[in-house]
Each structure stands twice: as structure tokens, then as C-alpha cells.
Amino acid sequence: MDLTGVPAARLDAAVATALAHGRAAVEVAGGMLALAVVGDVVLVGPLAAPDPDEHEPGWDRDPSRERGCPACALAWWHDVSPGSTGAEVGPQAAPVVRDLVLRVLADPPARWRRAVLVLDRAAGTVAVHRFLPHPDCPRCAARWRPTRPVDLRAPQPAEQGLRARLPDRSAVLEHLVDARFGPVLRLRRDEDQPLAPTTADLVVPGRARVEHGSGWSASPARADVLAVLDGLARVLGGYRRPVVPVTVARWDEVADRALDPHTLVPPGTALPEAGTATSWVWGRSTRDDRPLLVPEHVAYAHEHGIGARFVAGSTTGTGIGSTHEEAVLHGLLEAVEHDAALRAWAARAPLTEVLLDEDGEHAAVRALLAARGLHLRVLDVTGDAAVPVVLAVASADDTGLPAVTVASGAGATAGDAIRAAVARCAGRALGWAARGREEDGGRHVVGAAHRDGAGVVAAGGAGVVVRGDGAASERGVGEATEVHLAALLADHRLVRSAADHVGLHALPGARHLSTFLQQPAGAVGEAALDARAGLPTGDVVAALRVLLRRLHGRGTDVVVVDQSAPEVVAAVGLRAAKVVVPGALRLTTGPAAGQAAPHPFG
Template sequence: MSRKILIVGDGLLANYVNQQLSVHYPIIHQNTLEEPLPENIHLALVLHDGSPPSIHHEAEEIFRSANIPWLRGFTSFGEGIIGPYVQPNTAGCSLCADARRFIAGFDQKEMWELQRKYSLKKDAAIQRDVCATQTGLLQMCQLIHAETERILTEGHTSLAEELILLNMQTFQCSRHSFLPDPLCPMCSTIPDDTEAAACLSLQPSFKTNAESYRCRSIEDLNTFLTKDYLDYRTGLLNGKMQHSLLPFADVIVNMPLLLGNEGVAGRTHSFRASEATAILEGLERYCGMAPRGKRTNVHGSYRELEDTAINPLTIGVHTDEHYKKTDFPFKPFDPDYPQDWVWGYSLSQNRPVLVPESIAYYSLGHRDAFVYETSNGCAIGGSLEEAIFHGILEIVERDAFLLTWYAQLPLPRLDLASADDVELQLMIERMRTITGYDLHVFDATMEHGIPSIWAIAKNTKQDGMNLVCAGGAHMEPLRAVKSAIHELAGMLLTMDEKLEANKQKYEQCLRDPYLVTQMDDHSMLYGLPETEERLQFLLNDSRPVQSFKQMNQLRSTDKDLTSDLRHLLDQLHHSGLEVIVIDQTVPLIQKNGLSCVKVLIPGMLPMTFGHQLTRTTGLQRVFTVPMELGYINKPLTFEQLNPHPHPFP
């Protein structure tokens, strides 16, 4: 039996497609979706010469309820747009495609707002695009005809989760894949967040080789990372740039957001590996911004939920002094105030626990937020275990950095020549030659014994930044140092230029610490020579130098990364520190076997940016750990903490 096609539309494009397809298929042609839906339709085509205001939304609802697959074609701002091919009960609809196209495209905020306003005009006439010539529409007709033939004869088309974009003036044609929006109001199928789903059991996760702490090779990852996630018109990430002037092979990838763009970096010794790393960093941020893998459905006060919820005060809050300010953006925690909670899993208690949603996802910024939260502890990996492993290391690194800063710990300096590692020496020399900065590294390992370092790049030139700091943590101290070098080398030259252009601003920050409000302000402030005295507790050369062999080593030769993860957990548990994991994995990374988590370690110092947003209240370790480590003979007091903004970049 011939397959019946429904064509909806009253312009030239609909007529052209009707003429071509009617030779081989029975066609029912309707001008609008308001007419009764015919029976036994195998495929619907919704075709217009301009941008229909709300028709595609209506088509989604009508054809989904009738179980009819459909394909659209229309013109918008000088482009012909064909696709996606939408099948009932599957993710990846026209709303998803439009969202990706607008956010990844040029002038995303303005275009999104224009589309939103236009879609509200239910009865607006569809105006033919000024660039929609007969020749251009005929070209679109040929493309739609070909895709329709594939659908009806072969049962598939490449236009599932894909668009064809045709320049109506040059006729340049390109295909662009897009990812379904997990929060799409039309096609999202993400499950509810439940206590049962939060349960996790650590499984073996084998390393790619004996020298690696990853479970998927770069070669494996590169088979899908760029293809699935990087597209300049519809991608979750929409642009990349190689930095050829920096000491190492840095790649910056652009992550488009509705209100702007955010750069994410990959820093390795090869551009190919750096691109993969940057894409993974972008995916990690996407997963950590909002709950897109599970639908939050627990709402209540801490007092109502305290049997299963963490005490929010154990993760550190702001001072009462700041909460009392009229312009402070957060309100103090109230145990009787109802808020949204998500399920995490305590690897210490081996049970699910509830975590405030505003802590588990750092970009929500909603009325429930009682603290400023960052991506601290978020990590992506080729397995759940790999993601948890690296999430722990990030928290350890930042806790060590902040504890060193607030307590002004005179850390032992590391003798870099004692590492007996050729690559490290070459990295140090290359950074010095290209940037003009010397490297100073200090052992910042805290009471739990997980190796941590603090690194300072000191300028030898007459201009540019004076000092730039970074941190690192790893089972192998050498890897922590190399990670910090990559971080520093990727920033130095651009920071030099920024300081010279904005020196007056940072001189004002020197006089008023509460002018340090942005992430960059923290590191840029310490580019001023006047701030070097604030780091004399580290730079003082009177202390003995420590070799790498003297530093605590947790180096592992185990082929299973999960064994290394358990080692980290043991180190933390023996110090009385609980590890909680929130699974942030979303469908669009799960399909490629990736996992993303947020790790929380209550009691450890969370990294914050903006001096007024410091979170030390409720965290006793900043007062007691310096004594445990032997730096002082009694606990610190709040008044003894370093009053200056931290220099973390």
C-alpha cells in the first residue's frame, strides 16, 4: 500500500514539494494545522516560505498525540532550515533544535528573545523571508524530496537530531547535528530523582595503561567528542581556538550560554588531547549547572528531612556580618525554610542522603540559595569511579590552597631538581623561556596525607604580573606539580596584558578588598608588586628545602582505578571526613559512556570567588589542622585568619 503523506503549508515551498512527491505518493495538502487530521498518515511535512510563529510547537503536540513522524522546512533570516525528522515518543524535537540553533548562533540572546516574542503571536501571518527566492525554495524542495524518499523507502534519515541549513543567497548547504535538550518541555523523558536511584556500588574501572589515572584513552574519546558536541551552529560547544603562542598546546573551546559565552580550556602537550580535554571540561560544566539528568521532586525544610539530609551548615556558610547586609545576595540558612533537595550517596555511611539542590548544582541562583556555590568538586570521567576519583582530588587541592592561605602556613619548599623527571625539567625551562616566570612549589599536603602542592610563578621581567598562584593534588606529587604548571603557563601571557590594561582597577582592589568581586580579580590583584608581602609566609627563603622523596607518596601500580579511589576514601575516612557523591550525569553524555559527579566533603574549605562570599563559618579544620600539622601549638581563632582575598586563579 502506498504511504500517505500530509503536507501542511500554503506557500511556494509546500506547492513545490507537493508537485514532486505526488508523482509517487498519495498526498493530502492542508493549508493549516487547524483542519481535521486525516487518517492513515505515514509522514507529515510542515513547510513554509517564512518563519511560522507557533506552528512547530502545535505540530509537535498534534503529531505526537497521533503517533505520526514529521519533518519541517522553513526559511528564517536568509536561511533555509530543514529538519529535524521527529518521531513520536523520542527525544530530539524541533524545540530542542531551535534552542540549540539560537543559543549556539550569533546574537543568541537577541535572537532567542525575538523568537520568543514572535511565537506568542498565534494569529500572525507567515511572512515570506525576503531572501526566499524561487530558486532557493526549489533547492530546498530537492533536499526535502530526497530526505522524504529515504524515510519512506529506507525507513531512516540522517535528519534525526540534525538540521540542514541552506544559505538562500549563496546556496551553500551544511548539515549540523544537535543534542536533545534534557529539560525540553515537549520531549524530555528524564526520570524522577529518587532515593533508590542514588544508591551506588563502586565497580572495577580499569586504567588505559599503568601510567594513567583515566579509564578511556584520548583516541577512544576523540571518536565522538568533536563529532557529538562541537558544532559552530548547533553544538553544545560552538567554537575552538588553538593557542600557538603559549608554552604548551592549549585549546580554548567556547560554551555558548543564553546570556553570553564561557571559555573552557584544555591544557596538555598536544592540541588533539587538549581539544578533547576542553570538550570534556565543557560537558562537565553543562552537567553541573542544573539538574538535567534527573527531575528534582523532594521539597521540604531541613527540620522535616534531617533524618536523611546533610546538615547544610557543615559545608561552610558566610559570616553573620555579611548576611546582615541589605545588598547581600544570599539569606542565612533557616532549618524551617522549605527548599528543593536532591539525592546523593554517602560513601562513608553507605546510604543515600539529601543535599540542597542549590549546593549540588552551582548555577541555579534561585531563592533557596543560602551560600555562593561553585563547580568545586565537579568532575567528568569515562566511568563513575573515575569521575569520583578526580572530583575528590579537586576538593583536596582547593581545600589545601585555602587552608594554607587563611592560616598562612609556612609550607616546606620543594626542590624541583630532586624530582629526577626529564619532562618536568623541560616544562619548567620552557615556561621560563617563553613567559619569563620562575617556578616555586611548596608541599601543601594536609592531615589526610593526599599529596597537594601550592605553586607560584614569579616574574623575572620588568612588566606584567608579579606573582601568579595555582594549586594541585594527586596521588603522585609529580603529577600535581605538572598540572599546576599547565594551569600557570596557560594564564601568564594573557594576564600580563590584562594587568597593564586594568592596573588602576586592581590598585583600588588593593585598598578595598571588597572590590574583589569576580574570579579574575583574585589572581590579578596579586600581579601588583605591592601584594608580594602577603605571600612572604611562603616565599621566605629561611626554611629548609624538601625533596620529592620526602613528600608523601600514594603512587599506585594497580590496574584498577577503583582501588586507587578506595585508597583516597580510606585516607579521608581516617581523618574523619565524609565523602558524598551526587551523580550529575545527563543523557547526552551517558550515551557515550561518560559520567559526571559532584563530590562534597563536608568540613573541607570550598573555593569561592568574591571576597565577601568567603565561606569559613562552621568549618573547624581551618582552626585545628594547622595545629595537627605542627605549624602552631594551639588552634587558631577567627581573628587570626588571613584577612586578604585569596590568590587562587
């Protein structure tokens, strides 16, 4: 970059202003370079280009013309480090900051459109960080687009796990993972724990919250990617983006173009008065191929919306995929899986055991569990959709911990379903067995949290943010102490989080809640289960077409809400879709109608 257009006096003045007041910008050849001081951290960049000529053809589609946006960078910064304000770097740092500015100016402008050079004086580090457009930015956030119909004509050849394409781990790391700006803050795994999942920590833009995704796979690289997909589902399926329009109306005002609330709750559940307003977002009916309003709190699990909220929040049915159809398929598979698992739990009738080959692919996992006093059983809960769904149950001997661990799995084949359920179940059970009870400030804590320098803590699977003073946010997971778990056993109404559900059933005193899982009514082989249920495995669209035909054939609609984040689509090609199946049970936390005891699913 030509430095001759940047007089030394102008540069020095901008640096001095930033150090004194926290914000400044310096005009350079290529735009305006932002400077910011947040606490003891100095941010140099991004380099915002001049406003484009919107009459010039292709200006908004040319990646080389990325404009850059300081507002986006600061929005992500405050999402990741909420409460960090003020300029604490004194004027003595001016020479260092000036050198950092010159380092940025020595590069082509395009490199710094979505990048920031960060000086952390406390840590003594200088590093380049990249960021995506922020969904709260009025300048950069992409316009909302209505949910389009699924295309069931063009084939989409599938790879492992009914995916047309799984993003490469290196692409995910390059474009999505950044400890300072997110959206994925970190990937972590307990290398000492057998079958440990990868956990992805994702910041929720605009909310200063963190959600956690889990990835289970024998391949660490694949587990990393799957953890990011799961985390994206929790973020995009939990929180409405500002550009998504909301309609506030009474049910009777929109009944001709809205999902019937009565189909979203168990029979007998009281609903608000017909004249009570609620907020709605637009989705699309796959059966009738028309736009359809969906209650906002049904589409987005953690949104309170406006007016009545009559359904418990759930991210059930949020799918992530490389195409719209792939995202819909995986959201629908999850909806079918959770419905079948919850119906089996509510019925509490003995189930058919799926016999695993003694020397088959799960023999090593069974041996690993057995060495820790845990017995593995797989049960068939396949429902009317004829998609293989199973429960994997790991039970401990006598008073061992965890007493009972349960996970569900679904797939195009029985093998896929078993593989998914066994991986989740074994990973959770072995995690308990490995950690036991860990000391944390004098308390015995199950699944102790891991703290980083920013004060963000991940614990127990559900989303929680713990500030630097250790105080939990209102949506914390609940401390899984012995006293806490004992209280849950005494009063099921206290169950509030995914960690509570799993922790309750880990107690030896809770064995009676799942006795029916230990008393199978019969047995079936994996091949026999495959013969009576399944989906095409070689094509995403073919599998989606078959599954939709089955559901539509019995009069069941499948409603889709596109929840894609345009910045994620542009970065790694991943899309999101929420799938709502009227009449299906959804995985929620806390006591639920029709359940004699809280379910064991995390």
C-alpha cells in the same frame, strides 16, 4: 527514500508556509520533516518519526528507532543564538529551500532524526549540523534516576591520570561539537602562545549562557578532550536539569535525612534561622550508604534555589569520567586539592618547597618562563588525606607582569600533582606575558575577548555571554582593565570573578599579599613526597577505595550527587558526579571568611 508519497503541491505549500510564518512541517515517507526560518537562516529537519508503539519490545533501546525532535533542535538553536526570531527569508528563496528538502529526502530517514540542514543566506553556506536530545524537552529528556552507590568491588584498570578511558578526540568532535547547536560550540587555542591551553566553549541548555573549560596537556588532542571535560563539569555542576526533583523544606524538617548545613560553612559563619526553608536535591552518602538531601545551591553552583542560600556557589568537586566511579574519584580529588590549597592560603605560613630536577621534565618550562623574567617554584600543601597536592608559583622580577601566578594540582603521585600545577601555572603566566595589555575600543584590556559572528564572547576563564551589542550578562567576568584591577587592590570586596582573583595577584602592587609563598620553610624531593603520600595508580576503583577509606576513617563523609547528562552518556560515555565533603573548603569567588586576602586561584 520514496518521493512518490510527497506530492509537489504539498511540498511547495510547506515551503511557502515556512517562509511566510517561520515554521512548517511536511509529511513524508518516514515521518514529519520540520522546516523553520530564523532570521536569514533556514533549517531543514529534523525528520521526526511517527510515535513508536510502546508495547513493542525494545522500541526505546533500539538506536535505529531514534524518533527525532524538532522541539529539541529549536531549543538548542535558541540556546546558542538567543533572541534570533522572525522570518526574514522571502518567498524568492522557495526554489532553493525546495531543493534542500529534496536533498534531505534522498537520504535514509535515520540520518536526519538528530540532524538539520542549515542554509545561512548571509554567509552563503549550507551545512549539516547534528544535535543531542535537549534536557528541557518534555518528550525527549530522560527520566531522573537517584544517585546509585559507588561500586568498589569490580576493578577498573586505569590509564594516564587515573582514567579508565578518555574519549577519543574524534568522537568528541563528532558527537558534542557543533557551532550551531552545541553543546560544545568550539575548541580554540592560541597557537602562538607557548603552553596555551585548549578552551572549550559550552552552551548551558535552557539558560542562553556560555561556560568555558580549559584543558592543559603537552598533547593538543588530549588538551582538547580535557577542555571538554572541564567545560562539562562547569555546566553540569553549575545548573540543575529540569527533571531533577527538588525538595523544599526547613532544615529541622529533614535533619534525619539531610546534610548538616553547619558542616558546609567555615566555623563561626552565621546560618539562616532554623525555621527558614531552602531547596534540596538528593545525593548519596558513601560512608553510610544511604540517600541524603543536599542543599540545591551546594550541588549546583549557580542555582539560587528556593528560600535561603547560605553557601557561596562553587563547582569544586564536580568530576567527569567514563564510569560513575571515575567521575566520583576525580570530583573527590578536586575537592581534596582545593581544600588543601585554600587552607594553605588561609594559614599564610611558610611552605615546604618541592625541589625539581635541574634537567628533569620541567626544565624546558622553567627555561621558557625564565626567558620572560618569570621564576617557577613548587610548594607542598599535602593535607590529611595523604593525596599529593602542590602549588606552582610563577613570580616576575621587579615590576614585571604578571607579578605572581599561582595554580594548584593534585594527583595519585607527586609527579602527577606537579605536572598538573606547573602546566596550569605556566600556561596562565605565559598568557599574560604574551598578551600584555591589548587595545579594545580604546581601553587597555588584559586577556582581550574573542568575538564570533553570534556575539558570544569568551574572556578570562569564567562564564560570560556578551550579546551582539557588547553588553555583558549579569554573570560577566568583569573587564580586567588597569583601572578595574587597581580598584580591586584598593578594595578586596570588589573581587567577584575568577579573572578578578588572577588579575589582582598579577599586579606588582599585590606582591605583599603572597609574600609567604616566596619564603619556603624547607625543601623536599619529589621522590620523598611520593614516599609519604599517594594513591594506587593502576586502577580507578582501587584509588577511590583507598581515598574513601582514609576519609571515612577520620569520620568524614563523602556525599555524591549524580549529575550525568543522559544524552552525553549516550553520545560519548561521559558521566558526571558532584562530590561534597563536609568540612572541606571549596573554591569560590569573592572575599571569603578566614582569608586575609582574596586567593590567587583562577
